[in-house]
Amino acid sequence: MKKHDYFFNRLKKIIPQHIKPKFGTGLELLKWNQEQGKLNSTKIIKKNYEIKFKKTVMQSGIHELYKDCSFDNYQLENERQKKALSMAKRYLKEFNQNSLASFIFSGKPGTGKNHLATAIGMNLILNGKSFLLITVADIMSNIKETFSFKNSLHEKNLLYNFSNIDLLVIDEIGIQIESRYEKIVINQIIDRRSSSKRPTGMLSNLDYISLNHLLGERVMDRMRIGNSIWVRFDWESYRKHIK
């Protein structure tokens, strides 16, 4: 007797009379079993993918508030916003074609710099790339943590990790009072990234002159490699729309 027929006979004995099974023969039972197996495994694969995606997003520095930001829900109220959106989209497209270009989004608060940077990041994560959005303050406190004895992650390793991420976006450049050490750290990060052929994004409220003054010519030169872009977000804050 075939194995599936044997199981079918045993099942027939234990299933209560009033329950009609989904199969009438041993072969049907086998098929049903295989189908369920496939169904479950696709469910598991999908679930695993969702968990992994969620985890990647959580680790990417994309905060809860921003996780729904996309190109599609970026509202256009003027031509400059339209241009900013199309530049961000083009940046993503070229990034996927192995471009080394960096970007700077600068301008007033609330104009959507984080929104568009997040939209780029979400798309990259979906394409299996690694993305990290981190504020200067968080970079600095991460580095300070590496000074403590208990922490095995040394400053060198941390800088190395920053240079391994496909796209690193440094947020809130120029928010804090200018510090020499910050300038050195940002310099090192950009330097290492560009020597391992990785581009960097920058979000800042500063204009060209102030950013140049804060970071220095050397970094700014690195930020101009290839098709790098500088988008000025010079319209009113969107926050008035948010209740």
Ligand SMILES: Nc1ncnc2c1ncn2[C@@H]1O[C@H](COP(=O)(O)OP(=O)(O)O)[C@@H](O)[C@H]1O
């Ligand atoms: N054009 C826009 N369309 C839809 N939402 C926007 C737009 N601009 C900004 N927002 C939203 O406004 C809030 C503030 O924008 P944010 O990206 O943080 O600005 P910034 O980083 O320039 O200070 C966010 O919730 C963002 O999603």
Ligand SMILES: [Mg+2]
């Ligand atoms: Mg911002």
